[in-house]
Each structure stands twice: as C-alpha cells, then as structure tokens.
Amino acid sequence: MVKITQASNAELSRIFYLVLLSLAGALIGLLAIGTIYALARSPDSRPLFRLGRSTGTEEAGASAFSPNDDIRVFSGMGRLRIPLSNSSIMILSIAFPYSAADVAFTEELAGKIGEFRGIASGYFSSLPAEKLINVDEEAAKNEILRRFNAGLRLGRIEALYFSDMLIIDGNL
Numbered sequence: 001m002v003k004i005t006q007a008s009n010a011e012l013s014r015i016f017y018l019v020l021l022s023l024a025g026a027l028i029g030l031l032a033i034g035t036i037y038a039l040a041r042s043p044d045s046r047p048l049f050r051l052g053r054s055t056g057t058e059e060a061g062a063s064a065f066s067p068n069d070d071i072r073v074f075s076g077m078g079r080l081r082i083p084l085s086n087s088s089i090m091i092l093s094i095a096f097p098y099s100a101a102d103v104a105f106t107e108e109l110a111g112k113i114g115e116f117r118g119i120a121s122g123y124f125s126s127l128p129a130e131k132l133i134n135v136d137e138e139a140a141k142n143e144i145l146r147r148f149n150a151g152l153r154l155g156r157i158e159a160l161y162f163s164d165m166l167i168i169d170g171n172l
Contacts, residue, residue, distance in 0.1 A: 070100040082121045093164040105155035119147045
C-alpha cells in the first residue's frame, strides 16, 4: 500500500517562499546581465529587436520609408550663413526626407534645429581655405549626416540635400 501524507501549512509556505525567492533572484540576475550587455554595446549599434510595427529597415541597404509613408522634406534649418576661415561667407540650405507618421522623431528633429545648424556651421568653418574652393560635396554630406545621426535617439536621417550652396568671397 502507498502511504499518502499531507504537507503541513508551514511546509507549503516554506516551499512557496523558496519558489518566489528563486524567481526574484532569476529576474534580478537577468536584469543585471541585460544592463551590463547594454552598457558594453556600441552606441551606434542596431537594436536587437523592435516592439510594435516593423519599418522594414532591418535588412541592410533597405530604405527607411515604405511606399505608404507620408514622406516630407525637413528644411527647418533655413538658410545658413557660415563665416569661413578665409573671411568668406558660405550660403547653404540643408534638407532631408523624413516620415511625418513618426511623430516622436519629427518632434526630436524640430528640437534639434539649433544643434544641426551648429554642426553644419562648425564643419564648414573648420575647413581650410584651399579645401573650400573645391568642396567635396559627397564627403561633406556624409560627415554632416554622421554628426547629425550621432545626436539623434528616436530615428535616423537617411540622406542630406544641399541647395543654395554658394561662397561669397570676402576678399573683394
């Protein structure tokens, strides 16, 4: 015959307490490992996973915009008047596409206008006079784009467009 014994309330409470304590310890350990991993990752690395609607940009080289997005051109920086190292002035307008559906990113862009203006002005005003004559527009776009994206947290700018790019010689 099999003898069936009942556990006392004190024994059940002790088992329940040990299970809860084990779960709490596992959660704390998991949080600690995740925090250490997050601190060790590079700041410009891609997310491990995304919650919510996927934008389809996970594949390398994919466009950040889907065909159904409301794509607009951000030109809020206006026309920049940048004093150059050779006492000339550069007139420049910078614009880039963004998705109007991403309200949080749109607000971040609007809040960064002053910072963007400073980045672009700082880049061109630091160039030596001999480089200003034949500015490599693609290299300038890539460097400014890299600097813009370094300061953004809620999204990425994919491309920059320069317009009204002209240099007024200050030595006339």
